[in-house]
Amino acid sequence: MNSFKIALKNIKKSRKDYSVYFLTLILGVAIFYMFNSLDGQGAMNSISRSTNSAIQALVSIIEAVSVIVAVILGLLIVYANNFLIKRRKKEFGLYMLLGMGKRKVSKILVAETGMVGLMSLVVGIGLGIFGSQFFSIIVAKMFDLDLSDYRFVFSHTALIKTVINYVVIFAAVLVFNTITVSKYKLLDLLNAEKRQEKNLLRNSTVSVIVFVAAVAFLTYANIRVCFFGEDLTRNAMFTCIIGGMVSIFALFWSASGFIFDVLRRFKGFYSKNINSFITRQFVGNVNSSSVSMALICLMLFASLVIFSSGFSLRSFINAKIGNGGTPVDVTLRYEGDSAVGVLNDNGVDPYDIFDEYVELPLIKCPASITLGSLLGDYLAEGKENFIMADWDYPQSVMSLSNYNEIQRLFGRKEVKLEENEYLVICDFQMYAQYADKALKAGTTVTIGDTTLYPAKDKCSDEFLLMSGLGANGTYVILPDSVIENNPDCFEDFATFMAGNYVTKDKEESYAYDDALKIGLGIDIENEEASLDKMVITKNDVRDSGIGNTVLVVFIVLYIGTIFVISSAAIIALKILSDSIDSTGKFKILGRMGVTDKMRKNALFTQILLNFALPFVVAFIETVFGLGFVRDMLKAFGFINMGSGITFALVVMVIIYGGYFVTTYINSKRIVDLR
């Protein structure tokens, strides 16, 4: 029999052991292919042309992330492979005893690894190709994209990338295997199975103390970060994060001793049925894999947080690019006398483009109204958080009557002001949170002899220039009389223009966008943000919104999924290996008269607890962590995180649950309970 035949037989024989390995490899290959083939996908094509830059960004970020993903998957595969090799020490020992040289054993192993790798690569890419089509449809649905030009796409570059990556990973695995085999000693191989378990639990007193301390610190850090996150200084934040991570490790390190100590005290529970056995098994698992469990917990935590925040960002942006965020086809700010004038000079007649438009002056009052002055007594607090800001920068001012003209055009409610009142418009929450405090404190603005009081105790969450991110400048609205009576205080600043095109056709509107930009002297091939000529169209907002969201959602999905797969695979492999060690124990239980049902229950409970423990800890941490993330995101106007968390949980439960079920079924087979 040649090595190839032996290898093939071995793979067939150890299907049980290989199942999780296969599952992980196939999922890994499929996901790798799917994400790397994104640029060619139908859904991507139907995101319109101006989003191209976003897609370019997406592709380059995914390429960068793929490197990290490849490293993670590579480590995971080496780890999984190591498990398989360990399992089969006795088999290798037998080969050597029968006179097979180490070289030949290595050869068999090379053939096995190669075949497994090839099979999973083929199956994985197949799955990836179909998965990516399905993925396209989901993406299209998610962002209401046009799927009319949908077609079956096969990406050669993604295929080549995937193959190269996996060939490299498998080459590493081969080298690793060969080294491992060359180090084996025959005696150790043959005795591998006789090894007795020496799973000494950690000292229970120390465990209890460490556990309680870890829980105490986590609770403290959670509460601080979740409820007082906004008030934390950078150092305190750092302490909470690092301390939290250390606590997680301490928690898992001491969990086995603590859980055992507690459960054993409930004698009625502990001496019931085979609870003592289940407890010992579970505690033994946690004891021997505390470090990996802590790592898994952190990975699950990271993926839960990025999943939920990523998907909340999606709903946020979708809301922003809806009608509320884009009331007109175009808004622009031009530092000069008149944008209309410039357009006319350049041969673009606004009447040809616009169905309706307004052009209104923006003025400034450097002496009284600046970025800093609006914060009143809270300037110091603002300064702590915005290091780069120019606090003397004058804020744009507009008269009430002009502002109401815009309100009418935008379809918003008109505003009323008393003669001694002013209004601040700001939808940039990072700035608004301090301005709000100043307004609430009644900070006054003095123009000439007139003292003005806040009309509202907070900023109006409105905007003049459209933006997909809710990060607009601040505008101060003053009564017309104040501006008329104090002409010396004000200078012309810029003009603001907004309007709706004559056309409703999408393609035509893009042409108008370009005409308008060119008319104002903006280089559309090389568009750069500049304060003096800012043209923001509905198309821009929508496209960049979709582009950004797609970017975020994809990266989040990519990393999150890989994290979840890695975590689940590590737990699954550990459990399968433990199950093989436990075969004898389950046999003994059977001889003692423990029913099959009870033994299945024991196995199920043990596996469930193993999967659940890191997940539950990660979930609790996520709930608190998101409390903080929510606070941060609120600065941009986020509110709803519910859908994000739900989605994250669904993805987790599918992948994690899939691994759980596979593990349980295989473990049952391993311990001979059918």
Next chain:
Amino acid sequence: MSKKILEVINAEKYYGEKGNVTKALDDISFSVNEGEFLGIMGASGSGKTTLLNCISTIDKLSAGKVLINGENINGLKGGKLDAFRRDELGFIFQDFNLLDNMTAYENIALALSIQKVNHKEIEERVEKIAKTLEITEVLEKFPYQMSGGQKQRVAAARAVVTNPGLVLADEPTGALDSKSSKALMESLVKLNSELNSTILMVTHDAFSASYASRIIFIKDGKLFTELNKDPEKPRKAFFEKIVETSAVLGGDANELI
């Protein structure tokens, strides 16, 4: 006449297909009375392990009957079979078969907790049996912290703590040195005489066998002969008789023990 705990009637076990049948057990009949310590001896391949497996419900006879406490165990299935093993049988194996992630105490207690015995009673009974078998000081130890002899006595304690109708011991001294073997056999005799446990022991070691009160010899799946211990004579005499019989049984110098 004391009660018959175990009756084996015309037991037969075949392996293989039609035309090429090996008879592992060939028409074996015997019985064990309550409180008896019976040894079964035979060379490797004589069928003694098959017999033990059939009695312990791990394997099934091709023909014949095994009655334990008058119940035909061949007819037992599923839950009833488990309940029977749990309540009527106690096992001692050559390789101890202790759960190595549990302490001696927990190993013994487990046999009781699966019978749904209340935890206070479990404590009392484990302590009592530990005292009888002199393993009180290792109760909180794990199997890897104990000597072979201690492990086997813990296994014996687990086997008898439930007061089973029949204790089945399969080469209990097979993995022990001579000193531990002696201590274990003395423990088994103690269990037999003090607690009136009925013990069925399979062995090919004449020394261990000499502790039994009666010995059945099996050769090629058939009952060869039977020896009874004379309570008047010392154990040494019985041992010599066993060695003698073994020699005849083997019929080959290589198989002399």
